[in-house]
Amino acid sequence: MPDHLSATFAALADPTRRAILARLALGETSVTELAEPFEMSMPAISKHLKVLEHAGLISRGREAQWRPCRLEAAPLKDIAGWVDYYRRFWEESFDRLDDYLRKLQATAPKPQEKKNARKHR
Amino acid sequence: MPDHLSATFAALADPTRRAILARLALGETSVTELAEPFEMSMPAISKHLKVLEHAGLISRGREAQWRPCRLEAAPLKDIAGWVDYYRRFWEESFDRLDDYLRKLQATAPKPQEKKNARKHR
DNA sequence: GAGTTAATTAACTAATTAGTTAAATAAACG
DNA sequence: CGTTTATTTAACTAATTAGTTAATTAACTC
Numbered sequence: 001m002p003d004h005l006s007a008t009f010a011a012l013a014d015p016t017r018r019a020i021l022a023r024l025a026l027g028e029t030s031v032t033e034l035a036e037p038f039e040m041s042m043p044a045i046s047k048h049l050k051v052l053e054h055a056g057l058i059s060r061g062r063e064a065q066w067r068p069c070r071l072e073a074a075p076l077k078d079i080a081g082w083v084d085y086y087r088r089f090w091e092e093s094f095d096r097l098d099d100y101l102r103k104l105q106a107t108a109p110k111p112q113e114k115k116n117a118r119k120h121r
Numbered sequence: 122m123p124d125h126l127s128a129t130f131a132a133l134a135d136p137t138r139r140a141i142l143a144r145l146a147l148g149e150t151s152v153t154e155l156a157e158p159f160e161m162s163m164p165a166i167s168k169h170l171k172v173l174e175h176a177g178l179i180s181r182g183r184e185a186q187w188r189p190c191r192l193e194a195a196p197l198k199d200i201a202g203w204v205d206y207y208r209r210f211w212e213e214s215f216d217r218l219d220d221y222l223r224k225l226q227a228t229a230p231k232p233q234e235k236k237n238a239r240k241h242r
Numbered sequence: 243g244a245g246t247t248a249a250t251t252a253a254c255t256a257a258t259t260a261g262t263t264a265a266a267t268a269a270a271c272g
Numbered sequence: 273c274g275t276t277t278a279t280t281t282a283a284c285t286a287a288t289t290a291g292t293t294a295a296t297t298a299a300c301t302c
Contacts, residue, residue, distance in 0.1 A: 009134035013127050014290085018203075025207065031249060044291055046250060051289095065248045065299045073210030080204045080211075082139075086146065087201070089194030135260085152279060165261055167280060172259095186269045186278045 004056070005082060008075040011055035016040070017048050021057060024071035031067060125177070126203060129196040132176035137161070138169050142178060145192035152188060 011017055020034055035045040049069060052058045056075045061068045132138055141155055156166040170190060173179045177196045182189045 003136055005139070006134050006136055009130050013130035013134055015124055015127055016290095018126070021207070025210070032247090040290095041292065042249070043251080043293085047290075050250095062299095065246095067249065071207075071210060073207050076204050076207045077211040080201070080208070083197050083201045083204065086142070086192075086194050086197045089146065089192060090198040090201075137260095153277090161260095162262065163279070164263085164281080168260075171280095183269095188279065 004075070005078060007055045008057065008079055011051050011057055012079070014048065014051075016045075017052055020045075020048060020052065020069075021071060024058065024069060028061075028068045028070045031069065034069060125196070126199060128176045129178065129200055132172050132178055133200070135169065135172075137166075138173055141166075141169060141173065141190075142192060145179065145190060149182075149189045149191045152190065155190060 012021075016038060019037065023029065023034060023037075031042070031045060031049065034049070035042055038045065049058065049060070053060060056072055058069050059072050061070065133142075137159060140158065144150065144155060144158075152163070152166060152170065155170070156163055159166065170179065170181070174181060178193055179190045180193050182191065
């Protein structure tokens with residue numbers, strides 16, 4: 001995985017892993033307890049944890065024979081930062097050209113002209 | 122892909138696809154122009170676009186022989202909503218048990234324990 | 243030391259992903 | 273019509289992923 005944002009997104013792309021994070025939001029816990037809600041073998045959970053750890057989303061301690069997992073939210077902050085850049089696109093501000101065009105399109109159903117929208121970079 | 126959040130996260134887990142979205146944030150454009158910055162064949166880009174479209178992150182029109190792509194931000198709003206739940210974990214509020222313990226651990230037991238020097242933003 | 247509990251590693255398989263090149267489709271152009 | 277331009281589909285390959293069962297490591301308990 002090249003960059004750390006990709007690793008984080010990839011880790012979050014699995015519902016089991018997101019459920020694990022949701023559980024850890026309630027507090028640190030063991031692998032066995034994390035595994036319990038899932039119809040899945042322990043090694044499968046272990047692998048999911050490894051993916052989460054690799055992405056920096058959890059850390060693992062050691063306490064006797066348990067390896068308690070803890071949520072680490074720093075990568076989530078990066079995700080929030082990344083996605084926030086796009087906020088304006090879902091908050092429907094009508095001051096951008098794009099939205100202007102979108103509005104035009106909504107009101108004038110059949111634009112005949114081939115508007116040369118291609119720009120040079 | 123089961124749920125739509127997973128599909129969105131998976132789509133965002135690739136740097137090429139994120140770059141495509143970044144380009145589309147500047148405005149609607151053609152597949153060829155989207156492909157240009159990448160050392161990658163057109164079919165490869167076409168597949169990336171299909172992934173993005175499947176996740177609802179872009180929509181495609183038709184204008185003569187071009188299929189202009191447009192950013193669709195609704196799924197990003199869902200991502201923002203999901204990640205926002207975890208905001209308290211990176212904003213270091215010290216009113217939770219977890220953070221209390223974390224603080225104890227940082228100050229008390231072992232002098233050469235790693236300092237846990239996370240910064241506020 | 244033997245057994246129990248917690249978790250990981252090894253070895254394997256099936257499915258998915260990300261890329262390739264070559265062929266096909268679709269619309270515009272002369 | 274045949275050609276050009278834009279894009280997709282087909283067919284293939286290599287790498288990665290998500291899961292399995294069996295074996296292993298590690299620490300505690302008797």
